[in-house]
Structure formats: C-alpha cells, structure tokens
Amino acid sequence: MKARVIVTLKNGVLDPQGQAIEGSLEGLGFAGVQSVRQGKVFDVELSGADSVTAKAELERMCEKLLANTVIENYAVEIID
C-alpha cells in the first residue's frame, strides 16, 4: 500500500526557508509571488492491505517521528 504524508508548518510559525525562496523567485523575475511556505512530503510504502489500519499507523508515525506537532501539521493520504 502506498501513502503520502504531507507535513507543513502551522500558520504563524516563521518560515525563513520559504521567505528565501520567495526572495529568489522575485530576483528571477517572477512577479506576483505573495508568499511561499515550504514543507515536507513522505512517500511511504507499507505492507498490508487495510487502508484504515494503514492510515492509523501513519498518523502514529507522524506523531512520533515525521512531524513536530508543536509547530507542524500533517495530512495522511492513502494512494493505493
């Protein structure tokens, strides 16, 4: 089973990396960029065929390792 986990910074948490990218895009001539926030994506392959169990397992992985839940949100999506 394949799944995608997306981890993004919570609103209000400073994102200097995103700001640097925003500045670089402007420097390259891209007008109209209002904000850039960078996050992480994890493509995880799991054994087992039950998507409900897999989703619960992935959420536990986020809580324990993949995301820092103080400053980050996560979203788990089962792909197939």
Added chain:
Amino acid sequence: MKARVIVTLKNGVLDPQGQAIEGSLEGLGFAGVQSVRQGKVFDVELSGADSVTAKAELERMCEKLLANTVIENYAVEIID
C-alpha cells in the same frame, strides 16, 4: 490564488534521508514499512486569478528554481 508544488526524487535516485527515516521507523517498532522517500512541498500564493497562467508560471518556477529536474520530478496543483 493558492497552489501546491510537490517535488519528489525520480525513481532510481538514491534517497539516504528516506532510508534513515525508514530505519528510525523500524527502530520505533513500526513493522511493515517497505520504503520511505522524502520530497519537498511548496505552498505558493500568487496574485492574479487565471489558473492556467498561474500553472504555467509555477512550472517555470520549478524548472528554474524549485526542482532540480535532473534528479527530481515536480507536480503543480492549483488549490483555489
């Protein structure tokens, strides 16, 4: 207009960071993790209301800055 850009490593490109995460998950007792690949996500806010233009602009940003197209794929998704 809000958009999400997802940049992932191409198949066959080594991902030591993903492998380290996979090892850590196993160490934490998560059985059944077959592979982990890490990528990046960029949440971009653009001025302008035309989604076709925005998508083309974001693809140019990927080609120029956001992705290393030698080793990475990108996907652009307009959110609203």
